Amino acid sequence: MKHLENCPQAVLLAVTLGPGVDAQIRRAGVETKLIVAFMSVMILPMIFLNVVMHTFASREVGELQQLYMIVVFITTTLLIYWIYRSVSVPLAKLQKAARNIKEGNLDFEIRQESDDEIGQLCQDFEEMRLRLKANAEEKVAFDRENKELISNISHDLKTPITAIKGYVEGIMDGVADTPERMDRYIKTIYNKANEMDLLINELTLYSKIDTNRIPYNFTTISAKGYFGDCGEDLHMELESKGIEFTYCNTMEEDCKVIVDPEQLRRVINNIVSNSLKYMDKPNGKVTMEVKDVGDFIQVELGDNGKGIAAKDLPYIFDRFYRTDASRNSSKGGSGIGLSIVKKIVEEHGGNIWATSEEGAGTTMYFVIRKYQEVSIDE
Numbered sequence: 522m523k524h525l526e527n528c529p530q531a532v533l534l535a536v537t538l539g540p541g542v543d544a545q546i547r548r549a550g551v552e553t554k555l556i557v558a559f560m561s562v563m564i565l566p567m568i569f570l571n572v573v574m575h576t577f578a579s580r581e582v583g584e585l586q587q588l589y590m591i592v593v594f595i596t597t598t599l600l601i602y603w604i605y606r607s608v609s610v611p612l613a614k615l616q617k618a619a620r621n622i623k624e625g626n627l628d629f630e631i632r633q634e635s636d637d638e639i640g641q642l643c644q645d646f647e648e649m650r651l652r653l654k655a656n657a658e659e660k661v662a663f664d665r666e667n668k669e670l671i672s673n674i675s676h677d678l679k680t681p682i683t684a685i686k687g688y689v690e691g692i693m694d695g696v697a698d699t700p701e702r703m704d705r706y707i708k709t710i711y712n713k714a715n716e717m718d719l720l721i722n723e724l725t726l727y728s729k730i731d732t733n734r735i736p737y738n739f740t741t742i743s744a745k746g747y748f749g750d751c752g753e754d755l756h757m758e759l760e761s762k763g764i765e766f767t768y769c770n771t772m773e774e775d776c777k778v779i780v781d782p783e784q785l786r787r788v789i790n791n792i793v794s795n796s797l798k799y800m801d802k803p804n805g806k807v808t809m810e811v812k813d814v815g816d817f818i819q820v821e822l823g824d825n826g827k828g829i830a831a832k833d834l835p836y837i838f839d840r841f842y843r844t845d846a847s848r849n850s851s852k853g854g855s856g857i858g859l860s861i862v863k864k865i866v867e868e869h870g871g872n873i874w875a876t877s878e879e880g881a882g883t884t885m886y887f888v889i890r891k892y893q894e895v896s897i898d899e
Contacts, residue, residue: 611639618646627654666840673841677720681713688713723857727840730864737781737868741892744818745772747782748811751789759807764797770811777892778818784865785889789822791858792885796824806882816891817871823884829877837875838863862887 611634618631631647633640688706697703729735752768759766789809796807808823829837836842840860866873866887877883 681716684713685710727857727861739779739781741777741779744776744778745770745774752809764805764807767808779892788862788865791862792822799826801827817888819888821886825882828879828881829883
């Protein structure tokens with residue numbers, strides 16, 4: 522022990538390889554590990570030789586050289602294994618992961634087993650795998666929706682086209698042999714063509730909204746004044762159709778909202794048009810109420826139409842969803858109007874929902890946030 526106390530290299534070795542050194546090395550970078558490996562191969566045998574020479578000075582030089590070579594061999598072997606475990610094994614995992622990604626297999630996991638550069642690379646690979654998997658799942662869902670979209674468009678366009686074709690053939694074959702019948706055939710063809718035009722316009726609008734290609738022109742306006750104008754327009758339109766309209770606005774004069782006036786007007790018009798389409802009562806009624814609900818403005822549009830079945834209510838805002846009643850009705854729509862309404866409301870930072878009772882009517886609700894000025898204290 523006395524010889525060891527006089528050997529500074531031995532003291533250095535004891536300090537360097539003290540408790541916690543393995544954890545410190547694992548946290549070190551690849552460059553640091555390689556430096557440690559090089560220093561270990563070069564210095565440890567020299568330290569050992571120095572210790573042995575101080576301890577066993579009487580031994581022959583040949584024996585000391587043999588001991589030195591044994592130490593070098595053992596040290597080198599251990600360091601090669603350590604480097605293999607720290608570098609080669611993780612690289613092999615990364616190579617296998619890259620091969621799986623290349624083949625399109627994303628159902629695996631890359632675990633980070635160290636905090637060095639290779640460990641960080643494993644983490645980056647895992648994040649890339651998760652992102653690629655999410656994108657692949659989104660693409661599958663998008664393709665499925667596109668197939669459904671094409672199928673629905675084909676069905677909705679085929680129906681009026683078939684009707685138009687049938688009436689045109691009737692005219693060509695001389696079936697419309699009276700002026701009254703000819704007039705009815707032509708009006709039917711015109712109405713079916715209008716249905717196709719409306720469907721195409723709705724599809725075009727939905728596509729633009731869905732891909733964010735419609736620029737919203739948001740502006741700060743008075744809630745009471747804006748919805749008051751909407752109410753007046755609806756009153757004149759519904760009055761001409763024999764529909765009773767009731768309007769109520771309890772908002773304060775100074776309450777403001779940030780909206781796109783044109784797009785929000787489209788929301789109201791689409792909801793009211795939907796109410797009129799399925800109105801089954803001779804004395805039709807439509808109501809509009811605007812009221813304050815804290816940080817939001819709530820708009821309620823109700824009718825006394827046929828109502829919506831409870832099983833259909835959660836899905837009425839889904840694209841191309843139509844209730845059984847609308848499918849079996851000559852006035853059945855495309856199933857796009859309410860999905861357009863939902864998207865516009867959500868683009869305004871709001872929410873939309875509905876309540877309904879079969880035979881009594883339906884009420885649509887949507888909320889948009891109030892405009893609030895925030896004072897900045899200097």
